[in-house]
Amino acid sequence: MSRATPHHDDCSVTKALDIIGDWWALLILRNAFHGMRTFDALQKQLGISTSVLSSRLKTMTEAGVLQKVVSKADGRSFEYRLTASGHDLYPVLVALMQWGEKWRPSAKGQRLMLIEKASGLPVQGVAVLAADGRPLKPWDVAPVPGPGADERVRELIGPH
Amino acid sequence: MSRATPHHDDCSVTKALDIIGDWWALLILRNAFHGMRTFDALQKQLGISTSVLSSRLKTMTEAGVLQKVVSKADGRSFEYRLTASGHDLYPVLVALMQWGEKWRPSAKGQRLMLIEKASGLPVQGVAVLAADGRPLKPWDVAPVPGPGADERVRELIGPH
DNA sequence: CAGTATCCTCGCAGATACTG
DNA sequence: CAGTATCTGCGAGGATACTG
Numbered sequence A, B: 001m002s003r004a005t006p007h008h009d010d011c012s013v014t015k016a017l018d019i020i021g022d023w024w025a026l027l028i029l030r031n032a033f034h035g036m037r038t039f040d041a042l043q044k045q046l047g048i049s050t051s052v053l054s055s056r057l058k059t060m061t062e063a064g065v066l067q068k069v070v071s072k073a074d075g076r077s078f079e080y081r082l083t084a085s086g087h088d089l090y091p092v093l094v095a096l097m098q099w100g101e102k103w104r105p106s107a108k109g110q111r112l113m114l115i116e117k118a119s120g121l122p123v124q125g126v127a128v129l130a131a132d133g134r135p136l137k138p139w140d141v142a143p144v145p146g147p148g149a150d151e152r153v154r155e156l157i158g159p160h
Numbered sequence C: 001c002a003g004t005a006t007c008c009t010c011g012c013a014g015a016t017a018c019t020g
Numbered sequence D: 001c002a003g004t005a006t007c008t009g010c011g012a013g014g015a016t017a018c019t020g
Helices: A012-020 A023-033 A039-046 A050-062 A090-103 A149-157 B012-020 B023-033 B039-046 B050-062 B090-103 B149-157
Strands: A066-070 A078-082 A114-116 A125-129 A141-143 B066-070 B078-082 B114-116 B125-129 B141-143
Touching: A012 A023, A012 B023, A012 B090, A023 A039, A023 A050, A023 A078, A023 A090, A023 B012, A023 B149, A039 A050, A039 A078, A039 B149, A050 A066, A050 A078, A090 A125, A090 B012, A090 B090, A090 B125, A125 B090, A149 B023, A149 B039, B012 B023, B023 B039, B023 B050, B023 B078, B023 B090, B039 B050, B039 B078, B050 B066, B050 B078, B090 B125
Parallel strands: none
Antiparallel strands: A066 A078, A114 B141, A125 B125, A141 B114, B066 B078
């Protein structure tokens, strides 16, 4: 991660990566989407050191994707809950998972993490939407063609 | 990144992250989707050191998301093109960008990167699909509820 | 233009120990 | 259970120089 070296990169992707472009952050989120919410459970399942987990949770809380709340049941333990913005990261996770399932299939299939509220059924995955809202297939989309790509990027994102 | 420390984590997300859970890899892909394909252009725009860029391109090529081809026009320069599996990473990028635009809006709005082949129009974004294929809104989905989350994760992903 | 080769450093992550 | 504190290494990444 080059969060250390400041990038004057005014790009949405960069900004998203600033928070979740991190190995542990994504895995914490993955577990959070499965409902895992406590420090201890995360630490044990991920095999992460306590100091790093603590720092990650702090960063993610400050970034507003997680919220630390006192557990009602217990009173002295805590829960890290997904905020609205954290919840909105769900498509990123599902997109990653879909890609992994297609191109790096694991022995045991992996179920998706969210359900549709109305039906209670697991969601299917994620899809790119056309301008009119139709879901598109991968082969229906293509990179912007033609020359001038380098200039376009520099204009859009900025020269370094 | 803890790709160094081996994780016996048989999870699609983990496997996807192994290739693209990296600051530079994602930015390279972002630029690739905009049509930026040469070593030099990438190096200049990203402000990355040549050695790191070289290593990233090698890794990504070996991982099969990029393909190194001789540029027809020139004959002695090269292009790094998205493969089919690289192209399939598009939803991940768009999901990231969408999140960034919503929660970390930049001064100048950012356009999306791909067009629909049929219409030539830029795509709208990405959406989660219900079991029957309907695109869902964020508030229509929820994490799997109830207790037992910790056990579920351990069962699904494995204990460390 | 497209890299490879070296050197160097600084910060991230793990390990361990301790606290309320 | 939920962390903080400290120490230590090692390796990713930048800078620079050189090559076909």
